[in-house]
Amino acid sequence: MHQNHTMTFRPLLRILATCLVAAAAIALGYSLWVHYMYSPWTRDGRVRAEVINIAADVSGLVARVAVRDNQEVHRGDLLFIIDQERFRQALAQAEAQTQARKAELDMRHQQAVRRRNLDSSVVSVESREDVGAQEKQALANYQASLAALDTARLNLQRSEVHSPVDGYVTNLNLFAGDYVSAGNARMAVIDKHSYWVYGYFEETKLANVKIGAKVEVRLMSGGAPLKGHVESLARGIADRDNPTGANLLADVNPVFTWIRLAQRVPVRVHLDEEPAGLPLAMGTTCTVTVLQDKP
Numbered sequence: 001m002h003q004n005h006t007m008t009f010r011p012l013l014r015i016l017a018t019c020l021v022a023a024a025a026i027a028l029g030y031s032l033w034v035h036y037m038y039s040p041w042t043r044d045g046r047v048r049a050e051v052i053n054i055a056a057d058v059s060g061l062v063a064r065v066a067v068r069d070n071q072e073v074h075r076g077d078l079l080f081i082i083d084q085e086r087f088r089q090a091l092a093q094a095e096a097q098t099q100a101r102k103a104e105l106d107m108r109h110q111q112a113v114r115r116r117n118l119d120s121s122v123v124s125v126e127s128r129e130d131v132g133a134q135e136k137q138a139l140a141n142y143q144a145s146l147a148a149l150d151t152a153r154l155n156l157q158r159s160e161v162h163s164p165v166d167g168y169v170t171n172l173n174l175f176a177g178d179y180v181s182a183g184n185a186r187m188a189v190i191d192k193h194s195y196w197v198y199g200y201f202e203e204t205k206l207a208n209v210k211i212g213a214k215v216e217v218r219l220m221s222g223g224a225p226l227k228g229h230v231e232s233l234a235r236g237i238a239d240r241d242n243p244t245g246a247n248l249l250a251d252v253n254p255v256f257t258w259i260r261l262a263q264r265v266p267v268r269v270h271l272d273e274e275p276a277g278l279p280l281a282m283g284t285t286c287t288v289t290v291l292q293d294k295p
Contacts, residue, residue, distance in 0.1 A: 040208040040290035042201050044264065045217065049282040050194035052165055053185035056082055057158040062178045069172035072192070073163045079187060080161050080174060087156040094145070094152040101142040108138040165191045195280045197228065197269040199288030202262035209233065214291040215269045223278040226271055230290060234266040 060082040067079055112135045167189045174186045197217055201209060209230060217226040241253040269288060274280065 040201065040205045040213075040292075041288065042199050042205070042264075043285075043287045044200040045269075045286040045288040046198050046200075047219075047280055047282055047284045047286060048196050048198050049280075050165075050191040051170075051282070052167065052189045052191060054079060054161060054163075054187040054189055055183050055185045056161050056180045057182055058082060058087070058155050059180060059182045060086065060159065062174060062176050062180060064176055065172075065174055067169045067172070069169060071169045072167070073169060073189065074166050075163055077163045078160060079163055079169070079189075082159040082161070082180065084156060084159045087152070087159050091149075091152040091156050094149040098142070098145040098149045101138070101145040105135075105138040105142045108135040111135070161187075163189055165189060165193070167192045190282060195271055195274075195282070196231070197271060197286060197288060199267045199269055200264040201267050201288075202264055204262050206233070206265060206267075208292070209267055209290050216289045216291060217269065217271065218287045218289075219275065219278070220285040220287075221278065223275050226275055227273050228269045228271045231268045231270040233268070237263060237265060 063081045063083045065080045067073060067077070073079070112132055170188050170190055172187065174180075178186070180186050197215075199215075211230055211232065213230045215228040215230055217228055219226070243251050267288070
């Protein structure tokens with residue numbers, strides 16, 4: 001009799017165990033699905049930084065490039081020099097012009113003083129007015145020469161191009177003998193203090209992304225996770241299905257795809273620390289996880 005009861009319960013136990021395993025699998029699968037769909041994390045993260053486009057303020061031939069590709073530089077370090085001979089000549093000419101204008105001004109001033117001190121019976125009012133006008137014109141010419149002298153000094157000074165930030169020279173493609181034009185960028189320097197992370201989060205996860213929330217960043221290159229916090233969220237992305245037409249009206253795409261992917265919105269993450277022993281490189285990939293505790 002006992003054996004019959006045992007044989008009867010065994011199928012029930014197997015069915016119950018199967019149901020429990022299935023329920024656990026369903027619960028685990030649902031939990032993973034919720035975590036994947038709604039938890040604020042993304043593998044689509046990118047390391048970003050401010051890139052300073054270095055342009056000369058004057059034009060000329062490059063006399064010397066003082067840095068190498070990928071070299072670390074500090075603020076104020078010399079990057080390259082434009083041939084200075086023309087600027088030295090312009091400065092010398094401006095100095096000579098200023099001296100001549102100063103001599104003319106002194107002469108006109110002395111003439112004006114002498115005529116003001118003479119009796120009106122000797123010097124007419126018209127003569128005094130003419131000399132006074134000449135003195136004013138000489139003063140204006142002298143002031144213009146001073147401005148030209150300052151410009152010549154500035155051009156000579158700007159022929160030496162210095163780094164405006166601490167950072168790294170990247171993709172260097174400038175050599176001695178190249179001609180550079182004023183205002184045209186010829187070198188790039190990445191600001192070493194400006195690194196941040198853009199996490200491209202699916203729109204379904206944005207409800208759990210709060211400004212100031214703590215963030216964990218894992219670089220694909222490895223190393224310990226980096227700490228950061230959410231600095232801001234982008235308030236708009238391009239709508240590729242609704243571009244503007246030639247007549248400035250909406251050009252709505254009539255095609256509807258049944259599978260609609262969640263749009264990804266950039267979330268800017270401020271890095272609270274730098275990785276120890278692992279250099280950050282702009283454009284590298286990382287995983288961004290917004291922690292659920294309070295910031």
